Structures are given as C-alpha cells and as structure tokens.
Amino acid sequence: MQKQLPRPILRIPARNASKKRLRRKSAPIACPVHRGFLRPWAARRPACGAVCCGIHIPSLPGKPGCAVKCCVDTRGFLQHVSWKSCFPGAMVRRYLFLCPDTQTASGGIAVIYDTVAALCRAGYDAAILHNSPAAGYLDHPDKPPLCYTYDYYIARQKQGLDGRRARFMSPFILMGEKLRGGPLKPWRLGVEDILVIPEFMITAAMTAFPQSRLGVFVQNPFAFQEAHVEAMERGLDIRERADWFLGVSQICLDQFELLNIQTGHHLPVSMKPEDFPFREEKERLITYMPRKRSAEARQIVDTLERRGKLKGYRIQELDNMPRLDVSDYLQRSQFFISLLRMESIGFPAAEAMAAGCIVVGYTGLGGREYFTPETGVPVTEDDTLGLVHALEAAVAEYAAAPARLDAIRHHASAVVNANYNSDTFETALLKIWRELDAA
Numbered sequence: 164m165q166k167q168l169p170r171p172i173l174r175i176p177a178r179n180a181s182k183k184r185l186r187r188k189s190a191p192i193a194c195p196v197h198r199g200f201l202r203p204w205a206a207r208r209p210a211c212g213a214v215c216c217g218i219h220i221p222s223l224p225g226k227p228g229c230a231v232k233c234c235v236d237t238r239g240f241l242q243h244v245s246w247k248s249c250f251p252g253a254m255v256r257r258y259l260f261l262c263p264d265t266q267t268a269s270g271g272i273a274v275i276y277d278t279v280a281a282l283c284r285a286g287y288d289a290a291i292l293h294n295s296p297a298a299g300y301l302d303h304p305d306k307p308p309l310c311y312t313y314d315y316y317i318a319r320q321k322q323g324l325d326g327r328r329a330r331f332m333s334p335f336i337l338m339g340e341k342l343r344g345g346p347l348k349p350w351r352l353g354v355e356d357i358l359v360i361p362e363f364m365i366t367a368a369m370t371a372f373p374q375s376r377l378g379v380f381v382q383n384p385f386a387f388q389e390a391h392v393e394a395m396e397r398g399l400d401i402r403e404r405a406d407w408f409l410g411v412s413q414i415c416l417d418q419f420e421l422l423n424i425q426t427g428h429h430l431p432v433s434m435k436p437e438d439f440p441f442r443e444e445k446e447r448l449i450t451y452m453p454r455k456r457s458a459e460a461r462q463i464v465d466t467l468e469r470r471g472k473l474k475g476y477r478i479q480e481l482d483n484m485p486r487l488d489v490s491d492y493l494q495r496s497q498f499f500i501s502l503l504r505m506e507s508i509g510f511p512a513a514e515a516m517a518a519g520c521i522v523v524g525y526t527g528l529g530g531r532e533y534f535t536p537e538t539g540v541p542v543t544e545d546d547t548l549g550l551v552h553a554l555e556a557a558v559a560e561y562a563a564a565p566a567r568l569d570a571i572r573h574h575a576s577a578v579v580n581a582n583y584n585s586d587t588f589e590t591a592l593l594k595i596w597r598e599l600d601a602a
Contacts, residue, residue: 257355263361264298274432275291276291296344360380361379436583508533519572521539522539
C-alpha cells in the first residue's frame with residue numbers, strides 16, 4: 164500500500180482525470196523536498212491534472228536543459244515530470260545573469276558563463292543577460308542560453324555613470340545598436356524571474372529593474388566596495404534590495420562581514436585547471452599577463468633585460484590570446500610573473516601553477532588563499548623592485564639547485580587542482596542553488 168503524504172498547501176481537483184489515469188502516468192514516489200517549502204502552481208492547471216508545488220528537483224531524471232518540477236496530484240501523492248510536457252505554456256522561475264559585453268578574455272565573464280551552463284545542465288532555467296543583441300563571450304566552450312536588454316544601459320546613462328559625453332551620445336549609440344541588431348533575442352520580464360547581477364553593476368541595475376528580485380554575484384570585493392559606496396550616494400542600498408549574495412573567495416566573505424550582510428554564500432569557483440595540465444619539461448621562458456599593471460609590466464621587463472641576470476631566459480607577454488594558446492605558453496614556461504592587483508582570487512597565477520610554472524610576484528590580496536611561500540614566491544604588493552630581485556634570485560637558485568623550486572611547483576599544481584577543479588565548483592553551486600531555489 165502506498166503511503167499518502169501530507170496534503171499540499173492548495174488542492175485543486177482534477178476535472179477530467181481519474182485515479183486510474185494518474186496511476187498509469189507515473190507511480191507516486193516520496194518527495195525529497197521539505198514540505199514546508201511547497202508552493203502551489205496556480206498559474207495553469209497541468210495537463211496531467213496535478214498541482215505543482217513549484218520546486219526544482221535537479222537530481223531527478225529529466226530531459227537535458229529541462230527544468231524538472233515536483234507535482235502533487237489530487238490524492239496528495241507526488242509525481243515528477245518535466246514542466247515542458249506537463250505545463251504547456253506555464254511560466255517557470257528563471258535566473259537571468261546580467262553580464263558585461265566584453266568579448267575578450269575575462270575570468271569574471273567566464274565564471275558567469277560556467278555558472279549558467281552548470282545550472283542548465285542540472286535542469287534549472289538559467290540564461291545570460293547581455294546589454295546588446297550582438298554580445299557574447301566568443302572564447303567560451305559552453306553555449307548557454309543568451310538574451311539581451313537595453314534597460315541596464317539606459318539606466319546607467321540616465322544616472323550619468325559614464326560621464327556627460329557618454330550620456331549625450333547614448334541615444335545615437337542605442338539607435339546604432341538597434342539598427343545593427345544581432346543573434347540574441349530580447350528578454351521579456353517574467354513574474355518568477357530572478358536577476359543575478361555582478362557586484363560592479365549594482366547601482367544602475369537597481370534602477371533598471373525596480374520590480375525584479377535580485378541576487379548579487381561578487382567576484383571582486385574591491386569593486387563591490389566601490390559600487391556600494393556609489394549606490395549609497397544615490398540613496399540605493401543593495402543590502403535592502405538583494406535576496407542573497409554569492410562570494411567566490413574568503414576575501415569576499417570578509418567584505419560581507421564588513422557590510423553586515425547575513426545572506427552571503429561561499430561559491431568556490433573554478434579556473435578549470437584541467438585546461439592547464441602540468442608539464443615537467445620546461446623551456447627557458449618567462450611569461451606574464453599585463454592586464455591590470457600594464458605600465459608596471461613594461462618597467463619590469465625593461466629592468467630585467469637591462470640588468471642581464473636572466474641567464475638566457477626569454478620573456479613573453481600573454482595578452483589578447485585564445486585560451487588554448489595561453490595554456491600552451493604556460494605549459495612551456497619555467498617562470499611566471501604574477502601581476503595580480505586587488506583580486507578576489509586571481510586566475511592567471513592559479514593557471515600558471517596548474518601548468519607547473521614557478522610563480523613569482525603579487526598575490527593581489529585575494530590570491531593569498533592559494534599563493535603562499537609553499538606554492539610560489541609571493542612579493543609585497545606594489546614592490547616593483549622587490550619583484551625584480553625575487554625573480555632574479557629564483558632564476559639563479561633554479562640554475563644552481565632546482566630541487567626546492569621543483570618541489571614548490573609540484574605542490575602548487577596539486578593545491579590548485581584540488582581546490583579549484585570543476586567538480587568542486589559544480590557540487591558547491593548545486594548545493595547552494597537547491598537552498599536558494601526553495602526559498
């Protein structure tokens with residue numbers, strides 16, 4: 164005899180569905196979701212004559228890319244069905260991740276794309292929300308759903324966040340965008356939609372989407388701090404608008420504590436170390452990524468070449484390269500100069516460690532959770548001459564007695580692969596999302 168579960172919050176009798184028909188459709192099974200979270204799906208009566216509680220069950224079988232829903236039939240039993248087949252035309256909670264339109268390499272944008280792709284694989288209805296129909300991160304291997312809206316751009320220009328000239332030119336730029344078009348479809352606001360916004364976009368987003376529920380994805384606590392101050396100056400407090408916050412590192416959680424945010428979650432992101440496999444044999448090559456310290460990078464390279472203590476090593480800049488080319492260079496490099504600055508984690512140094520480079524340079528503060536004297540040669544932030552001396556000393560030591568530095572780079576690769584792999588990221592993400600989606 165099948166055990167009957169407690170009544171759902173709302174019971175809608177099925178008009179044209181018999182008990183035999185319900186039994187034939189699917190055998191009732193126990194629902195793993197706490198019944199206190201059950202919410203009736205009152206928008207539309209499902210074709211199977213059931214009432215849906217509106218809870219995602221990502222762990223249950225369903226078609227790829229299909230949100231799986233938990234349905235309560237008229238007897239109080241539970242059926243698990245694909246919402247697309249059982250609820251034709253019904254609305255489902257969607258997660259729209261607002262994203263910058265930069266098409267060049269960016270760790271932050273890659274993380275947003277990784278997050279949406281993982282949620283889609285797990286059955287959630289998630290998509291990237293760009294600001295132009297022609298936007299998209301071209302170097303990303305996954306192809307998550309993309310859409311666009313002009314609302315954020317318009318709100319940003321109305322607030323004058325990009326300056327007077329940009330505000331004056333914005334109507335013409337917007338007209339050009341509309342004429343040029345692109346492959347992305349426009350976003351239409353849904354009742355169940357939740358917008359997930361990057362930390363540095365909170366000021367204009369709160370104005371652009373006044374009726375939407377918000378979550379905040381914090382990948383850089385320094386940018387979050389600046390954006391929060393900027394918003395407060397305009398009378399906007401993200402702590403009152405956002406339902407929850409995601410932080411990708413310990414330094415993000417420290418920022419939450421500083422701002423007295425009680426709804427923060429730790430999501431350890433992945434820089435996909437499997438894309439940067441460890442290589443034992445190296446070339447006499449030193450690589451670096453200038454990104455946030457381009458002027459300092461030029462000075463460092465000029466100084467190193469002028470002093471002539473690199474013992475035949477060649478210096479190579481890695482900038483505006485496809486990910487595969489960056490991986491190839493890092494696998495061949497003996498040393499990597501870390502020029503991280505005000506980072507939450509700092510992917511370049513972690514990628515270099517995964518590939519087996521000896522990393523010398525700055526931790527960017529947030530990188531301290533993996534970049535230590537046991538995994539590299541950290542240098543005091545902004546001490547340019549100190550970095551030059553540290554690199555020259557490391558080159559000299561490796562030429563004379565490489566054992567210690569070889570042990571460091573092996574250990575560094577193991578640490579990065581253990582803590583920042585894709586499986587760890589997806590496991591943590593889905594655990595967090597089960598909690599957020601049930602709220």
